[in-house]
Amino acid sequence: MKTKYLLSLIAILVVMASCKRYLDVKPTDFTTPETYYNTEKELDQALTGVYSALNNRGTFSRNLVYEFAHGSDEGFYKRSAEAVNPRVYNHDASNALVAETWSALYAGINNANLLLANIDHPQMDEKVRGRIRGEALFLRAFLYFQLVHLWGDVPLILTPTLSGENVNNPRTPQKVIYDQILSDMTTAEGLVGNIKDFGFPGRVSKTAVQGILARVCLKMAGEPLKEVSKFTEAKEWADKVIKSGTHKLASGYAQIFINHTQDLYDIDENIWEVEFTGNGLTDPTKTGGWFAKKFSVRNTSSELYGYGEIGATATLYLKYDDIHDVRKNRNIATYYFRTNGSTMLSDTLQYAPTAIYARETGKWRIQDETSTQRSPDFGPTNFPLLRYSDVLLMFAEAENEVNGPTQVALDAINLVRARAKARNFISADAPSKEALRRIIQDERSRELCYEGLRKFDLVRWGIFMDVMKDVEADILSNAPSNMQYSAYGYTNVKVRNLLLPIPSIELSLNNSMRQNPGF
Structure with a gap:
């Protein structure tokens, strides 16, 4: 949300409420539901509290896009x-990062439940009330989407938790949770506003809901539910975004990510993003985010x-099949910073063309920050939750699974590749549905790498373990000796890592909870 929304967080009931267990959030602030939610302004402030779950360190400030999205x-x-860390797949149920994200997601859900339970209290414009209801419903569903694809069966709680009476919450089957997600998001689609009405991508809009619904349906069509009929629904939702005429591809690929860092809004390409402001140095209310x-x-x-904690794999480097593809040199850094003894300088040196195992990511760059006072930990870079290029590739994937291979699917892919200055794919490149599926899988990686989607994609396609072991084999066979350590996580990974473990503290307090297999 923009700064004016962030500043109102201090007035919200339960955003930072203290809690001893994650599914039993008991507010300790001076404000209660009986004295809050009585005006339109208070409802809107409470909605900001729900949004705050997105820029939490346990979610998109750090864990969901850094700790749990890599390695892949x-x-x-x-x-x-x-290190003992989810990134190298040697963590267990006692890992603090796992507990932090579980807690942050359920706290956000409880904030949404409180708002939805009290949304009819004030006298106000019904259209505004409907917009707030729609955003809250969607955000609750989106938070559940994170929970269910990370942990599988989780407790589905749709009413506020205000006391310690209900401490034993059994796991709800994934199918039930996904059906609830679809129901809430579909309702929200008819209530939320249009992105052009408010002019920035930090708020849930109609096309954001439609695009995320396409993503949810693709997940349901894949592992573990395999509801292949959802491919048709995914295509329909993505097509709604395309036919709305609201969005188009930005002309320059690199500029998308420069804009994220410089608080420049482009609602053509960026449909929905998490906003971070400042770096905590000059204004404590503008704390920034970790991930960049x-x-x-x-x-x-x-x-x-x-x-520089995430290295770019040679596997990704070699996926760029066209030497003119501008995405490679943006996403994978061509340079490293020069040193003078133990001091690192601001000027750079170029990697040799053969050095493809030691490079780091370059999608978001510190050099692009406009502030003259920079923090070593926090920055203003916004995180993209949905871009138009993703919608085009989701449409192509769903079209291929329903009707493929088709020229319609190739046309959508080629729009993305044209912006990247890569050659068009032609029908001879995709003689079968399987061949086009592989093209789409690689194209998603070329376009969307490091945006928190790759591991999610590999799991839903049912190829996660095979791909991880292929990367391990490549590193052990081809990487130089000083980079052999990078195979560590690929060696550690097991089938159990398709899901995260239920946090130990949750198991100790919830007698109805059961652990995921392998943990």
């Missing part, structure tokens, strides 16, 4: 010292501090 065949943990610093090329100077 796009990125690996670029540290030679062994973790992805940035390593530099330990105060001006350009980046952790």
